[in-house]
C-alpha cells in the first residue's frame with residue numbers, strides 16, 4: 404500500500420519547449436522536423452509528469468500512438484504539455500499535447516496528442532505503488548475514462 408497523498412492531474416503537469424533548429428530537420432526536399440525529435444520531447448515531457456505524480460523514478464512502458472497530422476517547420480517553437488490522467492497500482496497513463504508556434508506570425512497550432520504509460524520504480528528497479536489520482540474537473544473525468552478503456556484494451560491484447 405502507498406501512503407503518499409493523492410494528487411490531481413493539474414499537479415503533475417509538465418511542460419517542455421524548444422525552438423526547432425536546422426539539425427533537427429528530416430531529409431525531405433521541403434524539410435520539416437524529424438518525427439523522432441518530437442517523439443523524444445514527448446517521452447521526456449510525459450516522464451516528467453509521471454515523476455511529479457509518483458515522486459520518484461519511472462520508466463516508459465508504452466507510447467501508444469503519435470499521429471503526425473501536419474508538419475512542424477524549422478524555426479517554430481514546439482511546446483509539449485503533459486499530465487497524468489489515470490493511475491493503476493504501479494502504472495500511470497499520461498497524455499501529452501503538442502503545439503507548434505510560428506514565431507513570425509504568432510499562430511499556434513495543436514499538432515499532436517500522444518498517450519503513454521509509465522511504471523513507477525523503487526530503488527531496486529521493481530514496480531512500486533503510485534499515489535491515488537484525484538479528479539477535479541469534467542475534463543479530468545473524461546480523460547480518465549478514455550485512459551481506463553485504453554488500458555483495458557492494451558491488457559486484453561498483451
Ligand SMILES: CC(C)(COP(=O)(O)OP(=O)(O)OC[C@H]1O[C@@H](n2cnc3c(N)ncnc32)[C@H](O)[C@@H]1OP(=O)(O)O)[C@@H](O)C(=O)NCCC(=O)NCCS
Nearest residue numbers: 462463464490491492493494495520522530554557558561
Ligand atoms: C516497465 C517494467 C518494469 C514492468 O515490468 P513488469 O514485470 O511488466 O511489471 P508488472 O507486471 O508488475 O506490470 C507493471 C504495470 O504495468 C502494467 N502493464 C504491464 N503490461 C502492460 C500492457 N501490455 N499494457 C498496459 N499495461 C501493462 C501492469 O498492469 C502494471 O500496472 P498496474 O500495477 O497499474 O496494474 C518492465 O516491463 C521494463 O523494465 N520494461 C522496459 C522499460 C524500458 O526500458 N523503457 C524504455 C526506456 S525508459
